[in-house]
Every structure is written in C-alpha cells, then in structure tokens.
Amino acid sequence: MRARYGIPLKTTAAITAIGAAGIAYAAGFEARSFRLRRVSVPVLPRGTRPLRVLQVSDIHMVGGQRKKRAWLQSLAGLRPDFVVNTGDNLSDPEGVPEVLDALGPLMDFPGVYVFGSNDYYGPKLRNPARYLLEKAQGKHGLNGNAPAVGVVHNPWEELRDAFDTAGWVGLNNARGLLKLDGLELAFTGLDDPHIKRDRYAKVDGGPEADADLSIAVVHAPYLRSLDAFTADGYPLILAGHTHGGQLCIPFYGALVTNCDLDTDRVKGLSTHEAAGNRAYLHVSAGCGTNRYTPVRFACPPEATLLTLTARG
Numbered sequence: 001m002r003a004r005y006g007i008p009l010k011t012t013a014a015i016t017a018i019g020a021a022g023i024a025y026a027a028g029f030e031a032r033s034f035r036l037r038r039v040s041v042p043v044l045p046r047g048t049r050p051l052r053v054l055q056v057s058d059i060h061m062v063g064g065q066r067k068k069r070a071w072l073q074s075l076a077g078l079r080p081d082f083v084v085n086t087g088d089n090l091s092d093p094e095g096v097p098e099v100l101d102a103l104g105p106l107m108d109f110p111g112v113y114v115f116g117s118n119d120y121y122g123p124k125l126r127n128p129a130r131y132l133l134e135k136a137q138g139k140h141g142l143n144g145n146a147p148a149v150g151v152v153h154n155p156w157e158e159l160r161d162a163f164d165t166a167g168w169v170g171l172n173n174a175r176g177l178l179k180l181d182g183l184e185l186a187f188t189g190l191d192d193p194h195i196k197r198d199r200y201a202k203v204d205g206g207p208e209a210d211a212d213l214s215i216a217v218v219h220a221p222y223l224r225s226l227d228a229f230t231a232d233g234y235p236l237i238l239a240g241h242t243h244g245g246q247l248c249i250p251f252y253g254a255l256v257t258n259c260d261l262d263t264d265r266v267k268g269l270s271t272h273e274a275a276g277n278r279a280y281l282h283v284s285a286g287c288g289t290n291r292y293t294p295v296r297f298a299c300p301p302e303a304t305l306l307t308l309t310a311r312g
Contacts, residue, residue: 031296034071034287036078037304039269041280043235044310045212048183053306054080054106057219057240058286060091060118061099062294068287068301069102076105078305081180083109085168086240086284087116087192087219089159091123091291096158107166110178112187114171115156116219116241117141117195118290122152125292140259141194141220171217173199177208186211188234194220194241194259206232213308221261221283231275236308237282242266244285248298267299282306 044051054075061068083106089099100107134140160170169176171189178185186208191197198218207214213236216229221239229237244267245254254266264270267285271278287301 032067033300035300035302037302040307040309042309042311044308046310048310051081051308055084055284055304057086057284058088058288060288061095062092062291072102073105083111084238085113087114088118090119090154093122093152093154096155100162111168112171113163113168114189114217114219116192119156123290135256173202175203183212186214189217190225192219193222193225200228220259222259226272227274230272230277230279234279236280240284240286242283244299246296246299250298
C-alpha cells in the first residue's frame with residue numbers, strides 16, 4: 001500500500017522520523033548547548049591594557065530553566081571588567097526573579113543595559129514562516145506592520161529597578177559613564193528600534209570628547225541605528241535581537257535576522273560603514289528563545305567575551 005501522491009509509506013515514515021529527530025535535537029539538545037564566543041576588538045587608545053567585556057543578550061527567561069540560570073551564573077567566573085546586557089531578558093511575566101537569580105553574580109561587576117521588546121511585552125504565538133514572509137515584504141517589527149494589540153505587559157520596571165540598584169547603568173535613549181582603573185568609558189544607548197522606542201535625537205552628538213572609549217549599545221541592530229552611531233563616529237556597536245537566525249542551515253547560515261540587517265552579519269563581529277566612517281559591530285546570537293519556539297538549529301545559544309585591545 002502506498003501513501004497518496006505516489007510517495008511510499010516507508011519514505012513518508014522516514015521523512016517524518018527525520019523531522020521529529022531534528023526537532024528533538026533542536027529543542028532538547030542544541031537550545032541548551034550553551035557556548036562562549038570569544039572575540040578581540042582593537043578600539044582602545046595605544047598603551048591601554050586590554051579590557052574584558054562580557055555581553056549577554058536575549059535570555060528570554062521562562063520559569064524552570066535551571067540549566068540556563070546555572071550557566072549564566074557561572075559566567076561570573078570569567079571575571080569581566082564590565083558587563084553589557086543587550087536586552088530581551090524576559091519571555092514570561094513571572095520571570096523577573098529568575099532573571100535576577102541568573103544574573104546575580106554578574107551584577108557584582110560594573111555593567112550597562114538596554115531593553116528589548118520582550119522586556120516590555122510578553123511574546124505571542126506566531127507562525128515562524130511569517131519571518132520569511134515579512135523579510136520578503138520588507139516588514140520588520142513595527143516597521144510596516146500594524147501596532148501590537150492585546151499583548152501582555154511584562155514588569156520591566158522591576159527589572160530596571162534591580163539593575164539600577166546593582167549599579168548597572170541604564171542606556172535606554174540615554175548616555176552613561178563607567179570608570180575602571182583610571183579609564184573613563186562612555187556609553188550611548190537606544191531603546192529598542194524593533195518597537196520604535198529609539199529616539200536618537202536624545203543622545204546624538206557623537207562620542208564623549210574626554211572619554212578613553214565610547215561604545216554604542218542597542219538591542220535590535222536596525223540599519224537606521226547603526227548608520228546614526230557610525231556616522232557620529234562610535235568605534236564599537238554592541239547589539240543582540242537576531243538570535244543568530246535561530247534556525248539556520250548548516251554550511252549556509254541564517255535565513256532571517258528579524259530586522260533589516262543582512263544575514264551575513266547576523267551574529268559575531270563585523271563592521272558597519274556610514275558617512276565615510278567605519279565601526280566595529282558585534283551582534284550576539286543570545287542564549288534564549290521565544291517561549292513559543294524553544295528550538296535552535298545550527299545556531300547554539302551563546303554569550304560573548306570581548307577583549308578590547310589597543311589600536312594598532
């Protein structure tokens with residue numbers, strides 16, 4: 001007996017089994033196979049000692065994710081000079097205590113943060129194929145799409161207050177400073193462009209003239225933000241949001257970035273050019289997933305240890 005359309009039942013069963021195995025791998029193993037990316041970026045003044053920066057992003061915490069919490073806690077053993085959190089900490093309105101438990105050891109270090117859309121709003125169930133459709137239509141976030149309605153509001157104020165109490169510097173459409181071992185580091189951040197909360201006019205003007213280094217921070221690496229930061233002369237931009245593509249094709253890479261950034265720069269270190277200037281861009285693939293799509297394929301969850309070194 002054969003299946004409809006002339007496909008043998010054995011073949012259908014084999015395809016189904018392969019698909020099921022792929023989903024089991026993507027959800028049961030790879031989504032919890034946490035990695036540390038290490039990169040070096042030559043942006044410091046000559047003669048300056050290297051600085052170690054830990055970037056965490058897209059945690060998307062859901063209750064009961066003990067392995068993720070333990071892994072994040074263990075990152076404190078890297079002893080970074082400072083931490084940069086590029087947003088989307090939540091995927092559960094009840095997740096704030098678990099986020100703070102996971103980040104607790106890291107909050108003993110100096111840090112800065114911006115928020116992403118999932119810090120403000122709970123995720124909604126949607127067909128993953130819509131990401132491909134929206135890419136083809138040039139729609140990303142609220143750019144060309146109708147405003148979100150009927151969404152769950154996350155308790156982001158609790159997260160903000162805890163970060164601020166720990167001494168982390170909030171950069172949602174704001175500037176901030178960290179002083180480390182005689183160095184003055186300046187930061188300029190934007191609230192999430194994915195939901196049009198970015199207000200560059202509030203922070204424009206370029207790097208701080210007296211700082212040893214100025215760093216730009218944003219959750220979603222939309223080109224308008226990258227262009228503005230680069231045109232103003234920032235040497236380094238840190239972002240997250242993309243999940244590295246999340247479901248990638250081996251030996252090919254990501255199909256989508258969930259913003260207007262090209263897939264060649266969906267994760268890791270690259271460069272961005274605007275107005276005759278060039279900036280280093282690091283996009284974290286993040287260490288979590290939307291609670292409704294808890295899978296990763298050919299794109300392990302990660303944090304990044306960036307070693308900032310002196311310019312040549």
